[in-house]
Amino acid sequence: MARKKCPECKSGSPAWMSTFSDMNSLLMTFFIALVAMSTLSPGKFQQVSVGIQTAFKTTPPGVLVGGKSLSQEPLVTSNAGVRQEVLHISANPKYKGKITIKETDKGLLVELHNMAFFKPNSAELTSEAKQLLAQIGIAIVEHSTNPLWVYGYTTDLPLPKDSIYPSKWHLSSARAASVVWFFVHELKNTRANEEVVKVMNGQFDPNYWYNPSRFVAIGLADVPMKKELESKSVVVEQKLQALRQEYASGQINYEQLSGEASALNSQLKKITLNVRDSYRRVDILVRRQGE
Secondary structure (H helix, E strand, O other), X not given: OOOOOOOOOOOOOOHHHHHHHHHHHHHHHHHHHHHHOOOOOHHHHHHHHHHHHHHOOOOOXXXXXXXXXXXXXXXXXXXXXXXHHHHHHHOOHHHOOOEEEEEEOOEEEEEEOOOOOEOOOOOOEXXXXXXXXXXXXXXXXXXXXXOEEEEEOOOOOOOOOOOOOOOHHHHHHHHHHHHHHHHHHHHHHHHHHHOHHHHXXXXXXXXXXXXXXXXXXXXXXXXXXXXXXXXXXXXXXXXXXXXXXXXXXXXXXXXXXXXXXXXXXXXXXXXXXXXXXXXXXXXXXXXXXXX
């Protein structure tokens, strides 16, 4: 009896093998990414998140489609973590009206104002300032990997003759440096003690978050304050000038000049005091990545 001839096998892999191999490759890549993020970096995590979200859209990023690389993404402004943490602190009645958040072309600007951050004509931080800076520092430093620029200011009032600072530039720079020093030394050591268990388990690395290379201290002296004061007082100055001209031309008498000028000078003084008070401040700019 003749045996049936075995059908000839087709060359190459079965059709299902390609799909199975692709799935294995994707799974392996995914798990490698998870292992790589075992020590969590919010910046890297957000880049992966952006990539995964974009991959499920109709046009994934890439060279052929002209998309942006993930490293070019402005991670700070799209990261709700920093903003939400700072807003949570500002909701505290103790700090009402003392914290302002602004989006700028350079990044997220956190303005701390309307309180005595430093002792008079000094760069020494007050205890009240350290309490607020500790909370703001944790929110900003530990929720982003971005560069942090700290700005220091002075008012237009002259420095005392016995001041150790030769100019307002020196004082404002020292104030910005005091805030940076507080972050990278005092707050860093405090956080290391508070999170000692996480530090021992490798879940929290103070040296990574409070790396001095992230910080830049910038002194702006009284230049921004004078610019703001000039812009806000220009209308009152113009009214005073017009009033003097009216008196010189005989349109008003001396009593009218004195009464109206007194009211305008009081208004000018109030503007000056308000602007001076607003520059009892510290600004922290969370710079965009890659800039």
